[in-house]
Amino acid sequence: xxxxxxxxxxxxxxxxxxxNTSLCCRKEFYLDFRVIGWDDWIIAPVGYYGNYCVGSCxxxxxxxxxxxxxxxxxxxNLYKVNGDSSVSNLHSCCIPTRLNGLSMLYFDGxxxxxxxxxxxxxxxxCGCT
Numbered sequence: 270x271x272x273x274x275x276x277x278x279x280x281x282x283x284x285x286x287x288x289n290t291s292l293c294c295r296k297e298f299y300l301d302f303r304v305i306g307w308d309d310w311i312i313a314p315v316g317y318y319g320n321y322c323v324g325s326c327x328x329x330x331x332x333x334x335x336x337x338x339x340x341x342x343x344x345x346n347l348y349k350v351n352g353d354s355s356v357s358n359l360h361s362c363c364i365p366t367r368l369n370g371l372s373m374l375y376f377d378g379x380x381x382x383x384x385x386x387x388x389x390x391x392x393x394x395c396g397c398t
Contacts, residue, residue: 322395
């Protein structure tokens with residue numbers, strides 16, 4: 270078996286929001302369970318950085334690295350340019366492209382303590398559809 274030493278893996282990275290960014294980016298955001306009244310049944314964590322996506326998605330962003338490019342996106346964008354004029358003014362949306370889970374400790378309906386990994390709770394990267 271050949272070793273892959275010296276090879277670099279290319280990883281798509283989304284844009285982190287800052288004061289100079291109006292394009293689709295990931296905004297860091299802390300969610301406190303006390304604010305929504307869930308602190309009476311969630312033991313841990315008391316909150317977490319769930320983050321969210323915000324920003325514009327100009328046509329040149331759709332299908333770019335770090336975006337939610339798909340065959341559907343490629344076909345739909347070509348159709349907008351060359352096809353039906355009723356969809357030509359539609360724009361791409363800024364959405365989560367990579368999410369991670371969150372481990373939680375909480376009381377179930379019978380007051381048992383449960384530890385569970387909840388999928389898709391943390392937005393890690395954002396991109397344009």
